[in-house]
Amino acid sequence: xxxxxxxxxAPxxxAPxxxAPxxxAPxRARFRRFGYWGLGWLGVxxxxxxxxxxxxxxxxxxxxxxxxxxxxSWHLLDGPVRTKDLIPSILRTLAGFGISAVIGVTVGMVxxxxxxxxxxxxxxxxxxxxxxxxxxxxxxxxxxxxGGQMVVAxxxxxxxxxxxxxxxxxxxxxxxxxxxxxRMLGLxxxxxxxxxxxxxxxxxxxxxxxxxxxxxxxxxxVAEILGGGSGIGYFISSAQQSFQITDxxxxxxxxxxxxxxxxxxxxxxERRLLAWQRGTVGGEQLG
Numbered sequence: 001x002x003x004x005x006x007x008x009x010a011p012x013x014x015a016p017x018x019x020a021p022x023x024x025a026p027x028r029a030r031f032r033r034f035g036y037w038g039l040g041w042l043g044v045x046x047x048x049x050x051x052x053x054x055x056x057x058x059x060x061x062x063x064x065x066x067x068x069x070x071x072x073s074w075h076l077l078d079g080p081v082r083t084k085d086l087i088p089s090i091l092r093t094l095a096g097f098g099i100s101a102v103i104g105v106t107v108g109m110v111x112x113x114x115x116x117x118x119x120x121x122x123x124x125x126x127x128x129x130x131x132x133x134x135x136x137x138x139x140x141x142x143x144x145x146x147g148g149q150m151v152v153a154x155x156x157x158x159x160x161x162x163x164x165x166x167x168x169x170x171x172x173x174x175x176x177x178x179x180x181x182x183r184m185l186g187l188x189x190x191x192x193x194x195x196x197x198x199x200x201x202x203x204x205x206x207x208x209x210x211x212x213x214x215x216x217x218x219x220x221x222v223a224e225i226l227g228g229g230s231g232i233g234y235f236i237s238s239a240q241q242s243f244q245i246t247d248x249x250x251x252x253x254x255x256x257x258x259x260x261x262x263x264x265x266x267x268x269x270e271r272r273l274l275a276w277q278r279g280t281v282g283g284e285q286l287g
Contacts, residue, residue, distance in 0.1 A: 064246045072250035073257075081235060086254065089220060089231040092148050093262075096155025097216040101209055104160045108167025109193055109201070118172070125164070133158040133219055137226050146229040154223040159212040166208030170201035203277065206270050213262050221255065232258075 051066040076082070111117045111125075136157055137150075144150040174197065182196045198205075224233030232251055239247035 062245055064249055068246055069249040069253055072246050073253040076247070076250050076254060085230055085232050085235045086258075088148060089224065089233065090258070092151045092224075092231065093155065093213075093216050093220045096152045096220065097159055097213050099152070099156050100159035100212055100216065101163055103156070104163025104208065104212070105167050105198075105205060108164040108205075109171050109197055111164075112168035112171025112201075113174075113193065113197060118168070125161075128157075129161040129165075131157075134222060134226070137223055140223075141227045146227050148230075150227060151220060151223040151231070155216050155219045158219045159216045162211040162215065163205065163208040166204045167201060170204035171197055174200060202274060206274065210263070210266055210270075213266055214259070217255070217259050217262060 048066045048070075055063050055065040077086070107121075111121050133154060137154055140150045140154050144153055178196070178200065182192060187196055220231070221233035221236075224231035225237040232254060236248050236251035236255075239245070239251060
C-alpha cells in the first residue's frame with residue numbers, strides 16, 4: 001500500500017493540517033477578521049470607560065463625562081447642527097479630497113514617468129509642500145473670503161502631496177521589463193499611462209489617498225475654526241468661546257465618528273477595487 005502523496009488529502013478525507021476538502025480557510029479568515037473587529041471595539045469601549053472614570057474623579061466642568069458628551073453629540077446629529085454645520089463640513093472635506101486625488105494622481109504619473117517633468121518640478125514641489133498649511137489660511141481668506149471655497153482650497157494645498165508623491169515615486173520605480181513589454185504590445189501615450197501605469201501603481205496611490213483623507217479632515221477643522229463661517233470646526237470653536245463646554249466635547253466626538261466613517265468606507269472601497277491584486281473578491285479566495 002503506497003503512502004499518500006505529499007500535499008495530498010490524508011486518509012479520512014482530511015487535508016494536511018486538519019482542513020477538510022474544499023477547505024475551511026475562508027471561514028477561519030472571516031473568524032479572524034471578526035475577532036480583530038471585536039478587539040477594536042473593545043479598545044474603544046476601554047477608552048470611553050477611562051474617559052468616564054477620569055471625568056468622574058476630576059469633577060471638572062471643563063471635562064464632562066463620556067456619557068454626557070455622547071448624549072449631547074447624538075442631539076447634535078439629530079438637530080439643526082447636522083444640516084447647518086456637519087453636512088457642509090462633509091461636503092467640503094470630500095470636495096477637497098476629490099480635487100487632491102485627481103491632481104495628485106495625474107501630476108504624479110506625469111512627473112514620475114517623464115524625467116524632464118520631474119527635473120523641472122521637483123524643486124517647486126519641495127518648496128510648496130514644506131509650507132505649513134495654517135500659514136496659507138490668511139492668504140486664502142484674502143483671496144477667497146470666508147466660506148466653503150476657502151476651506152476647500154486650503155484642504156487641497158495640504159492633501160494633494162501624499163497622493164502626488166506616492167504616485168510619482170511608484171511610477172518612477174516601475175519595472176523596466178514591464179515597460180518594455182507594454183511598448184512591444186503597442187501601448188503609447190495616454191493609453192500607456194492609464195492602462196499600464198495606473199493599475200501598476202494603484203496600491204501606492206491608495207496608500208497616499210488614505211493619508212490624504214485624514215489630512216483633509218484635519219485641515220478642514222483648522223480652516224473652519226480660523227475662518228470657515230460654518231461647519232463642525234466653527235461649531236466647536238464657537239462653543240468654546242461661549243463656554244458651552246459639553247457642546248465642544250460633543251463636537252469632538254462627532255469628528256471622531258466622522259474620521260472613523262471616512263477611514264472605514266475608504267478601506268472597504270480599497271478592498272473592492274484592489275481585490276484583483278490578491279486574487280480575491282471581497283476578501284474571499286477566488287476559484
